[in-house]
Amino acid sequence: MGNTICCLPLPLLTHTALKNAKTGFWFVVFTTSLAFVVSQLDVSIVNVALPQIGRAFTAGISTLQWIVDAYTIAFAVLMLSAGGMSDLLGSKRLFQLGLLIFGIASVGCGIAWSPEVLIGFRALQGVGSAIMIPSSLSILNNTFAHEPKLRARAVAYWTAGGGISIAAGPVLGGLLIHISSWRWIFLVNIPICLAGLLCSIYLMDSKKNEKRGFDIPGQFIWMLALTAFIAAIIEWHNLGAQSPFIYGGIIFSAVMLGLFLWRESVAESPILPLDLFKSTNFNVFIGLGMAFNGAYYGTVFVLSLYLQEVLHYSVIEAGMAFLPLTGGFLIANITSSFIMDKYGIRVPILLGLLVFSIGFASLLLAKQGTPYWQLLLPFFAMPLGMGVAVPAMTTGTLATVKTNRSGIASAVLNTTRQAAGAVGVAVFGTMASGGPDHIIKAITEIAIIAAIFMLFYAGVVFKYLRDL
Structure with missing residues (x-):
């Protein structure tokens, strides 16, 4: 029952079945992944709606950047403290609190009556994400602490859920806006949060670190x-x-x-124990996470503008154009665990960086009037490369610390990733300001800089990272 329960419809989960599934692999992965799914979905789903939100509120590109970055800033600002609180108070309690805050904030975003109000509730969503993400990883790490291969597989599926959701965000957003309005891209979070809260009742709590304060x-x-x-x-x-x-x-x-x-x-x-950075592996993992998120989040923001402002795609066409990203993440995240089982941590990371670099280099094809089939390579290669590397990176980060510090370790990783993502959106969005010509120029510059940097970081990984 523990290995199949997440495949059952939620209403059919009886109280007894849920109790029996308390330590079941799939139940734990499914429940904790809901937090990552909903948080990553809101990173990307808003991108395809930006032109519609801009028109609804008569907002310029800087306001749109704030709508995106208010979420990621709050996420990054509070996650370090949330990771420490997870270790101090127990991850289960923090996981539930994060889901509750995120659900309430999503309602606020859906009914926002001005860009300022929307930005405020987006920040509150970030608070919810900051609380629930490190606690969800802490639950995984503690549940499977004594089975490293099972932990690696659990993290891979957890990452797959987030990777697929961040890639599926523009597709789902396009569909929701097409049949209704942009407000539904936020309201769709509510049933996911409710499902997470219900299932979380039966999760095991993490080991507490009584020595931590605030x-x-x-x-x-x-x-x-x-x-x-x-x-x-x-x-x-x-x-x-x-x-x-x-x-x-x-x-x-x-x-x-x-x-x-x-x-x-x-x-x-x-809130940031500096002794964590005495580990060379930990430093390499943190740098890798920053490189991936900064490049990917910023690029998706600009590509959303490119599809609608340069190629003149409709919102539904722009959303569907991002569909290959979903496929890339799905294939890569699941494949990553098998590569880790056979070759360890370094190989999937190096492979992912190489493919990610190829994806960025192929963005040089993006010009005025570029046919969609020419965009398929970058749209598939970028998530494929990132999806292979990120599960290995996350597993490696958790393996560098004791289980009672897994909350703060995951918080440091995700804080730096979200901060880098916010910087990526801010920098790349600024580069793309000024109309279609500036958007095309920005994509060309991003393609060259990112491709070269990913190859450089592959050299860093090859030289300094050691398998655990």
Whole structure:
């Protein structure tokens, strides 16, 4: 029963069956994956709706960037603290709280009456995601801590759920907008959150780390550092580099980052334990996550504008154009666990970086009037490469720490990934500002820079990463 229960319709899950499935592999993976699915879905589903939201609120590109980045900033700002709280209070409780907050915020986004209100509720969604993502990984890590191969497979399927949802977001968004309105891209989260809350009742809790506290000053300083930097990048195009808001924001962010690192070095219960970075493997994994998210999130944001503003696709056509991304993630995430079983951590990561680089290089085909079939290679290769590498990266990150620190380890990984994603959207979105010609130019520059950087990082992985 434990291996098949997630295939049953939710209403048929009896109380007894759920109790028996409490430690079942598929039930645990299914339930924890719901958090990653809904959080990643909201990263990408909004992209295809940006032109419609812009027209509904008469909003410019910087406002649209804020609608995307308010979510990822809040996600990145609070996840470190959430990871620590998961280790301190127990992951199950935090997992449930995150799902509840995310569901409430999704209702707010769906009924938002102004761009400011929408941005506010998007930030609240980020809070919910920040709370539930590290706790979901902590539950997985603790449940399968004594079975490394089973843990690797669980993480691969957990990652597959998020990868498929981030790729399917534009497709689902296009369909919902076509049959209704952009508001439904947020309301669709509600049944997923409810299902997660119901199933989570029967999950095992994680081991608690009673030595951890909560560093409020560190949390506040980190929030200032990241928010100021992202705000300066987003408003760069509107205000210009000479604006005190821009250069002042960047300088202020750098000062806050330095202050944050100092604070974490002296705090009794730091939200970012700096001793984690004594591990070379851990550092390589963190850098890899940042490289993937920064490049991918920023590129999908620009490609959504490219399909609708340059190629003049309708919203449903733009959504369906992203369908190969779903296939790429599905194939890659599932394949990754088998590659890990046979070759370890390094091989899938190196393979993923190579394929990811090829996907970016093939974006050079994206021009005015480019036929869709020529876009199939980058649209399939990018998620294929990322999908092969990310499960190995996540599994490796969890394996570098003890189980009672898995919450903070996963929080550091996902914090840096989300921060990099927010920066990617801000930088790439600024590059694409100014109309169709600027969008095409931005894609060309992104293709060259990202392809070269991924090959460079493959060299870093080859030289420094060691199998666990």
